[in-house]
Amino acid sequence: MTKSIPQVKIVNCETGQEIVRDATAQEIAQMDAIAANAQEAQAEAEAKATAKATLLTRLGITAEEAALLLS
Amino acid sequence: MAKQTFTTGQVLTAAQMTSLQQTAMGGGSATAKTASYVLVAADAGTSVLMNSASSTTITVNTALFAAGDTVYIQNLGAGVSTITAGTATVNTSASLALAQYEGGQLYFNSTSDAIFIKGAGAAAASGGMTLLSTTTLTGASVTLSSISQSYKQLYLVFKNYLPATSGSYLTLNINSDTGTRYYAGDVYGQGAGTYTFNRTFFYMTSGAHNTVTQMTGFATFYDYTNTTTWKMATVSTFNNDATTSTSLRQNLMTEVFNQTGAITSLTLQPSSGNFTSGTILLYGVN
Numbered sequence: 630m631t632k633s634i635p636q637v638k639i640v641n642c643e644t645g646q647e648i649v650r651d652a653t654a655q656e657i658a659q660m661d662a663i664a665a666n667a668q669e670a671q672a673e674a675e676a677k678a679t680a681k682a683t684l685l686t687r688l689g690i691t692a693e694e695a696a697l698l699l700s
Numbered sequence: 701m702a703k704q705t706f707t708t709g710q711v712l713t714a715a716q717m718t719s720l721q722q723t724a725m726g727g728g729s730a731t732a733k734t735a736s737y738v739l740v741a742a743d744a745g746t747s748v749l750m751n752s753a754s755s756t757t758i759t760v761n762t763a764l765f766a767a768g769d770t771v772y773i774q775n776l777g778a779g780v781s782t783i784t785a786g787t788a789t790v791n792t793s794a795s796l797a798l799a800q801y802e803g804g805q806l807y808f809n810s811t812s813d814a815i816f817i818k819g820a821g822a823a824a825a826s827g828g829m830t831l832l833s834t835t836t837l838t839g840a841s842v843t844l845s846s847i848s849q850s851y852k853q854l855y856l857v858f859k860n861y862l863p864a865t866s867g868s869y870l871t872l873n874i875n876s877d878t879g880t881r882y883y884a885g886d887v888y889g890q891g892a893g894t895y896t897f898n899r900t901f902f903y904m905t906s907g908a909h910n911t912v913t914q915m916t917g918f919a920t921f922y923d924y925t926n927t928t929t930w931k932m933a934t935v936s937t938f939n940n941d942a943t944t945s946t947s948l949r950q951n952l953m954t955e956v957f958n959q960t961g962a963i964t965s966l967t968l969q970p971s972s973g974n975f976t977s978g979t980i981l982l983y984g985v986n
Contacts, residue, residue, distance in 0.1 A: 635841070637841045639842075639845055640844050641845050642848065643797070645736075645755025645757070645779065645782075652841070656841070662900055663971060666899060667901075
């Protein structure tokens, strides 16, 4: 099965001209890099959330109570 | 009335005199152009009226007009009309882009050289917003290129971003730069400390639902034309949660890009997969 090539749209704000074309290999690599970096960010956020939940459990308080302490 | 060549003894009709009078008073009949237009010789001495909801251009070519000829151009439509040098040269001290209800006079110094004098209706120097682009989000990425350098800030409005892949962020890159040169902090700041540029994009949203959207928000890019400082944006958006579409996600960020070049293009794409739909509007702000 052939993987479809991503399409990119480029809009010239001076003239209003729109071009829609296949992404180049470089653009596809850049999209992949952004996706990888986003996944990394997501993993970091999830790890932070897990650490926070673990700490709350250890302290025996809820997130709302923790927020109240910090307000 | 277009510029005429009169002959000795010619008798003018009442209609011709009325038309000449109208032109002399700075008016003149104008047939609205609803699409981009290339000026023709018969436009000399007339008004060209643009009226389109989309962006248009008015192209100026050589060998059509004589030194001293003028063409008045006005834009009635919501789409920006931009005077564009075709084979001729066009100079101005203002912007060649005419927002709705703006106009000005094109004055020819020679057959190949004109100046544009922006007139009544021009954006006030003290402030105002000009719509530069309205774009539908399609495909895997959308780039707004050739962004005018005539404004103080850029204001980007988002409506109903919907990714094909559930949980995809809406990301933004400046000047097609996808290096690890971006940093995102929450709007309250991270306090004193040492932080690194650890992202390859700006976040415009949190992970979004892929079938339901009432997404809304905006981003502001400050002093985007300067070439000496990092480029910063504040972003405030709400979107439907990727798992529970009736819940919301908030993205309130201050983000910075560690390059100093002026911003000339913005590229938006989902962090994974394609856009299903959405609209972005780019404004120049003075």
